[in-house]
Amino acid sequence: MKLYNTLTRRKEEFVPLEEGKVKMYVCGPTVYNLIHIGNARPMIVFDTVRRYFEYKGYDVNFVSNFTDVDDKIIKKAIEEGVSAEVISKRYIDECKKDMADMNVKPATKHPLATEEICGMVEMIADLIEKGHAYEKNGTVYFRTRSFKDYGKLSHKNLDDLQSGGRSLLVTGEDEKEDSLDFVLWKPKKEGEPAWESPWCEGRPGWHIECSVMSKKYLGSQIDIHAGGEDLVFPHHENEIAQSEAANGKEFAKYWMHNAFLNIDNRKMAKSLGNFRTVREIGEEYDLQVLRFFMLSAHYRSPLNFSADLMEASKNGLERILTAVANLKHLLRAASSESMTEEEKNAFLKTEEFVKAYEAAMEDDFNTADAVASIFDLVKYANTTANAESSKEYLQGLYDLIVNLSDVLGLIVEKEEEILAEDIEALIEERQAARKEKNFKRADEIRDELLEKGIVLEDTREGVKWKKV
Ligand code: AMP
Numbered sequence: 001m002k003l004y005n006t007l008t009r010r011k012e013e014f015v016p017l018e019e020g021k022v023k024m025y026v027c028g029p030t031v032y033n034l035i036h037i038g039n040a041r042p043m044i045v046f047d048t049v050r051r052y053f054e055y056k057g058y059d060v061n062f063v064s065n066f067t068d069v070d071d072k073i074i075k076k077a078i079e080e081g082v083s084a085e086v087i088s089k090r091y092i093d094e095c096k097k098d099m100a101d102m103n104v105k106p107a108t109k110h111p112l113a114t115e116e117i118c119g120m121v122e123m124i125a126d127l128i129e130k131g132h133a134y135e136k137n138g139t140v141y142f143r144t145r146s147f148k149d150y151g152k153l154s155h156k157n158l159d160d161l162q163s164g165g166r167s168l169l170v171t172g173e174d175e176k177e178d179s180l181d182f183v184l185w186k187p188k189k190e191g192e193p194a195w196e197s198p199w200c201e202g203r204p205g206w207h208i209e210c211s212v213m214s215k216k217y218l219g220s221q222i223d224i225h226a227g228g229e230d231l232v233f234p235h236h237e238n239e240i241a242q243s244e245a246a247n248g249k250e251f252a253k254y255w256m257h258n259a260f261l262n263i264d265n266r267k268m269a270k271s272l273g274n275f276r277t278v279r280e281i282g283e284e285y286d287l288q289v290l291r292f293f294m295l296s297a298h299y300r301s302p303l304n305f306s307a308d309l310m311e312a313s314k315n316g317l318e319r320i321l322t323a324v325a326n327l328k329h330l331l332r333a334a335s336s337e338s339m340t341e342e343e344k345n346a347f348l349k350t351e352e353f354v355k356a357y358e359a360a361m362e363d364d365f366n367t368a369d370a371v372a373s374i375f376d377l378v379k380y381a382n383t384t385a386n387a388e389s390s391k392e393y394l395q396g397l398y399d400l401i402v403n404l405s406d407v408l409g410l411i412v413e414k415e416e417e418i419l420a421e422d423i424e425a426l427i428e429e430r431q432a433a434r435k436e437k438n439f440k441r442a443d444e445i446r447d448e449l450l451e452k453g454i455v456l457e458d459t460r461e462g463v464k465w466k467k468v
Pocket residue numbers: 027028029030031037038039040041042227228229230231258259260261262267268269
């Protein structure tokens with residue numbers, strides 16, 4: 001399996017640190033608002049990466065944080081006259097709802113920055129002890145030039161950064177030894193959340209949280225660290241500096257970054273005011289359509305959001321849903337059980353589509369080509385499955401399409417609504433079958449209903465049913 005590593009700027013063969021396991025950390029959102037569909041891009045992309053590793057049999061430990069202490073959260077809390085915690089809790093809950101609606105699996109662990117302050121204080125103290133950080137008037141800075149590999153991820157040169165950095169000095173940070181140094185801990189301001197530390201009552205800088213949470217939940221070396229491409233510099237560069245200076249080991253082997261989701265060819269961002277929330281899109285479309293749209297481009301290519309592309313995605317997804325529904329319909333009416341020799345041969349051909357799908361995914365997660373392979377399979381199913389097909393053949397095609405779609409996180413089985421009157425009719429048929437001692441048919445009916453989430457209970461007053 002090959003993936004593009006931002007660190008080496010090459011596609012590399014994936015070799016896990018520990019056989020059969022993937023340790024993966026994805027930088028999560030800052031929670032002060034509903035997430036927009038730009039934020040949804042890394043969620044969907046890296047959830048798909050995770051699902052593919054799982055499909056290949058890897059045990060994936062997937063950690064993704066919520067940044068719940070930040071200037072923007074504090075600002076919003078002041079505006080609403082509530083505590084920062086009220087704001088962050090609210091938007092973590094909302095974010096989790098959106099993730100579920102986009103069929104993004106919950107992480108193995110979603111740590112919160114505010115619950116990991118102790119670990120951050122420890123790592124900062126360790127960095128001071130090792131000479132990589134220093135304190136000035138309560139603020140602790142990372143001594144950037146003390147880490148010789150600084151710039152290796154973003155491929156930036158320290159001297160170029162230095163000349164750019166001088167003019168960017170923030171007021172109050174002129175006490176820094178060097179303009180390249182960045183904040184690890186800062187003193188509290190009036191009305192801000194704060195924690196005790198050896199330096200002052202205050203709060204951590206943004207970068208240190210990921211170094212600490214990644215180490216705590218995944219160990220000091222991980223396989224993959226990921227996020228949007230705006231995080232390469234300074235966030236991920238600073239994470240590397242902190243983690244490698246503290247742990248004395250390479251932090252992450254592979255660094256993966258998704259390109260931006262744009263609108264009118266500009267990055268979608270809260271600060272630009274050109275964003276659409278996942279919630280808004282969800283009012284117009286099933287969020288499976290949004291997921292399909294995101295996966296229709298390679299994750300390292302910019303993707304421009306437009307109503308036309310969303311419509312095309314809706315139609316594309318519908319093609320798969322229709323094929324799956326047709327197979328289900330044929331399955332119900334199919335009379336023969338096992339595949340004929342001819343069908344066995346026909347089924348062998350589906351291997352080609354699976355191979356093409358896997359080859360696409362293993363070439364740096366080319367989901368656009370993987371979707372194309374599912375379309376090929378759908379076309380093949382539409383042309384070869386018919387009323388004469390055996391159950392085994394139809395089920396084989398059905399399972400293939402559903403499973404390959406599921407690896408992309410696409411749900412392609414439509415929930416079937418069964419009407420109460422149909423349930424009653426089936427119950428009557430079952431009673432009649434039982435009277436005739438046709439227990440096979442009676443059991444079939446019970447199983448058929450169970451598949452649709454209907455459970456039958458034989459009571460003294462007759463048969464009752466309930467939905468589970
Ligand atoms: P933030 O809440 O801004 O820290 O962003 C959370 C995640 O969303 C990060 O991985 C960002 O890189 C990513 N992100 C934000 N805006 C976009 C966008 N327009 N396109 C793609 N990714 C984005």
